[in-house]
Amino acid sequence: MHTFIYLLSSVLSAPYWSKTMPTFFKFIAATTKAFALFTLVLSSINTFASELTAEVDRNNVSTDETLTLTIRYTGNRNDHVDISELRNEFDIVSNYENNSYSIVNGRLSGFKEWTFVMRPKREGTLLIPSFRIGRNISDAIEIKVNKPVYQPSQTGQDVFIETIVDKSTAFVQEQIIVKYRLYYSVNIDFQHVDDLKIENAILEQLENTQYQTKLDNRPYNVVEFNYAIFPQASGSISVPALNWNIRAARTRSGYSQGMGRYELKRLRTEEKPIVVKPQPASFPAGATWLPASELTLDENWSANPSNLTAGNPITRTLVLKSKGLMAAQLPQIVQNANSSAMSIYPEAPNTSENKGALGISSQRIESMALVMNQAGEQVIPAVRIPWWDTNEDKLKYAEIPEQKVTIASSAALEKEERNKAIASQELLTPNQSAPTGATLVWLRLWQAWAILATIVSIIFFVLWRKATAPAAHLPTANRQLTRGAQALSMLKKYCRENNPQLTRQQLILWAAQHWKHNPPKTLDELAARCNNPNLTGQLKLLDEILYKKEANTDWNGQVLLNALNEWLKSQAAQSSTNGNGLAPLYPN
Incomplete structure (x- = not known):
């Protein structure tokens, strides 16, 4: 409703109407536009859904390490989050806020984000509490804090790297996490890093992590370069050794001896073998392996x-x-x-x-x-x-x-609604309490606006009819033609991608546009409706591929598309022969 009023006011404010309509109409146009803006703001506020989430970059740390907590809120930017309970278990090393808002297609969207770098105060299982803003509550997060027992073999150096794989044995297509953990206590620049490549596996780069830790009472900055690996065949794979060339700042003693401000560090990661097991025999046959x-x-x-x-x-x-x-x-x-x-x-x-x-x-x-x-x-x-x-x-x-x-x-539904209406009328009594004063004021205000909008709509409709009387209206058939062409376009796309599942879905949707009043709901019904041997054969083949236990993965959707195109051309030719003057239903 508010969109219609705003468009109406915009039309009434156009130069043509500004020159021709009386001052009274101009006043109505200005008032209507203000009302439209008011309702648009109300709509944006009401439709803006708020949500509160919390997540960490690491859930397993030692007492000498830091982790990062990110709290995101999609609501009022003036709201704040209370972290007083968080300080009971964690020291806040640093924090910052970030606001991001935008309007997309007339809808307001955005978020406010709080980021905290923090260090646990003790060992054990700690709980990041739930946070609350208004009615929104985030999930609590469990953090495991261990003693700093493990020390990398290269402790004491300014820069070193270690390779961590979260499992040495995995199933085919199971996710394996690989971390390259780089420690540095001086300023560094990356010069060259070998690309990670693994045969018979899909490789996905994940979000990197940064934190601080202590080794032998020496503070280090740490960057973790994270990857997800999905092996595609059983047997064995190997995370290869990689070369990392890094330029590191020399310590004060080295620089004072005339060795230059920087030195080149050549680091090499460890090779990590992984055994890949096949899909278990107990997993249901024919089901997607997950x-x-x-x-x-x-x-x-x-x-x-x-x-x-x-x-x-x-x-x-x-x-x-x-x-x-x-x-x-x-x-x-x-x-x-x-x-x-x-x-x-x-x-x-x-x-x-x-x-x-x-x-x-x-x-x-x-x-x-x-x-x-x-x-x-x-x-x-x-x-x-x-x-x-x-x-x-x-x-x-x-x-x-x-x-x-x-x-x-x-x-039955219509009868029930009539009975409800009669019952509600019988329940009304003269002694019903009247609305409160405030409610009555708002009710009358909205009624006044509704009456005003109705009057303006009637006036505009009369003027518009006079100004556009010769104009033709878009036939309903043309709108149906557009929707049908869109459905056919998506069907062609899925056929060319050789995707049997989506092709079947789109065939049913296309049929619903092609036969509006009594569309076929299955591939068998569609085949019977088309009554074309070539197309019927392709539809039956598609049905077999989808529902047989051992589906043919080499299905060629182009063959089905060719058969459908031939049928459409024959239908268009038949319509032309019958002399009805109609253009082809979906040209090309």
Whole structure:
């Protein structure tokens, strides 16, 4: 509503109307524009969602080391975070704030960030407390603090490096963390570092970490260069030895002896062998292999699924989150099991990943519109995804149980609404309490604005009709044509990428645009509707690839696309022959 009023006021403020309309209209235009700006501000405030998160760059340290805590808040920039409880267990070495705000597509977004470099006060398991701003509460974080027992073999040098691999044995496609930990007590510059390359493995660079520590009572700065490795074949791999050339400042004694201000340090890392185990035989055959330290599955509904009505859509959103997997490793969450009782219209999946210092976390979001075609009791099937817990070395399942829902018919719903309306009228009595004075003032104010907006809309509509009477309106068929062309464009994209899952989803979406009133909901129905032997064969092949246990990974989507294009051309030619004068439905 506020967007319409703002556009209306902008039109009324245009030069043409400024010259032709009376002063009264100009006053209305100015007032309407001010009201639109006011409602836009209110809308921005109301839609700006706040969130409070806390994370650390390391969760295992010694008493001589520092770690970095980052608290992020997407809310009012004037709010502050209370860290008094944090000081009970940690000394704050340094801290700083950062504000970032922006307006994207008319929506306000941004965050305020507090960063603390801190050192633990004691050994043991310490807890970074939950922080609270308004109704937002962050998660508490557990930190393990150890004695500074381990001393690198090169202690005493100004600059040295060590190589740390978090596991010497891993499953195929399991995440392995490699750290190059560089210690330095003097100023340094990097001259040359060999590139890390590992055969039969995917390599991802993670966020680097910086902190301070003490070795033999000598303070060092430490930089950790972190990598995630995903071996792609069982057997063995090796993290190779690398050469690091670093220019380091000489100590005062060396410089005073005429050796120059800097010296070149040639460091070499250790080679680390890793044994890669195959996928366990106990893992379900045909399922996507998912070795992770954590995997969760959640769902959200746009409305209460227990109040479904036949024929009305509801949106279901499934979120699969992992720790230790790349986004590309996450599987399709649900197959689109259309049936006579339920139709599913999926959206394109949304994937994301975060490459933090502790490893990769990722998520996959699938949203779909569900339409119940029949009234009565229906079952929404369970979702069950097997995965391998690398911490406990055993098979687990991320699952959402099946749900039984009762679907109301449209006629029953209308009758219920009428009964509610009658009941609410009967409950009204003359003795009902009147609104408070403040409420009444606001109510009358909004009513006045609504009346004003209505009057202006009517005036503008009359003037606009006079000014644009000869103009033609965009036919509904053209708008449908645009949506259909977009659906076909995405279908061609997935075919050329040889992606059978997304191709099937997009075929159903395209069919819903092509046949508006009674679209086919499965590949079999689509094949019957097209009635073309070549296209039918390709659709059946696609169905077999998707649902056979041993799917053919060499599916060629271009063949299906060629068959579909031929069918579309034949339909366009047939329409032209019939003399209906229609252009091809989706040209090229």
